[in-house]
Amino acid sequence: MTLELIEEPAAWRAMLDACRTKGQRVGLVPTMGALHAGHLSLIRRAAADCDVVTLTDYVNPLQFGPTEDLAAYPRDLDRDCRLAGEAGAEVVFAPTTAELWPESPRTSVRVEGLTEVMEGSSRPGHFDGVATVVAKLFALAGPCWAYFGEKDFQQLAVIRRMVADLSLPIEVIGCPTVRDPDGLALSSRNAYLTSDERGAAARIYYALLAGKRAIEDDGVDDPQLVSQAMADALAAGAHFELDYAEVAHPDDLTRPKRVQGEVRLLIAARLGRARLIDNIAATAPGPTEGGIP
16 A cells, blocks of 8 residues: 555544454554654554554644743654655654644643653643543544554553543554664654764663662662662763653552562653653562562
């Protein structure tokens, strides 16, 4: 199938409905454009699972704060369409804001508990904007499998809970973070890094690994000490401005009293113009034989 670009919401809905009528499984990859290898890995995964893959390419103003970089966010629809088609997408949905929201929305979707911490604390209203636009895209797309990267782990948790709470006919698939060879997670905002900053940016990944080693190799079970290990590792190199270094349960993002089983380590820090976020999983050692830890 030749890649088709659709801008009108009703036309996108009708096309996907027609695909399902023919018995085809629809895969959805929501993005804000500026595609990189991480996005393309999602498209390829969707193409492996589904009969038809559609990408959304929409820079959502609802998730940008008043001082954030909406106007500067990179946009190149022709490039995005070319890359999406090469990766296996058949349809790109790229509405204008006027087409997606003919009137300013009066409805907002908020997922309590998951959206007030970490990114939610640093960017008030951000996840309300994410949940609202994703809910609208899900409503337009209809039953489908939707693919999101684990790089934005808090966003993935928010969307999963929203889908569960609202009984949406969506299967949410989380996919592993794609990294450059030095460990830096791929992100559209990496384009803001200068060459010197890019050389130092991978330290955010090394800081996460320091937290992982503290848990898995050294047996540290105090979340505060693990957070401090990550903060110290980040501070040892480039001039990052740390926002948070957190240890959280993977499902509800609360900080455990003690690190047990699998946890998620999450960091956000600013380096120059770029605000970088990243996360990895860590698993505390289980009890030894006889049940003694």
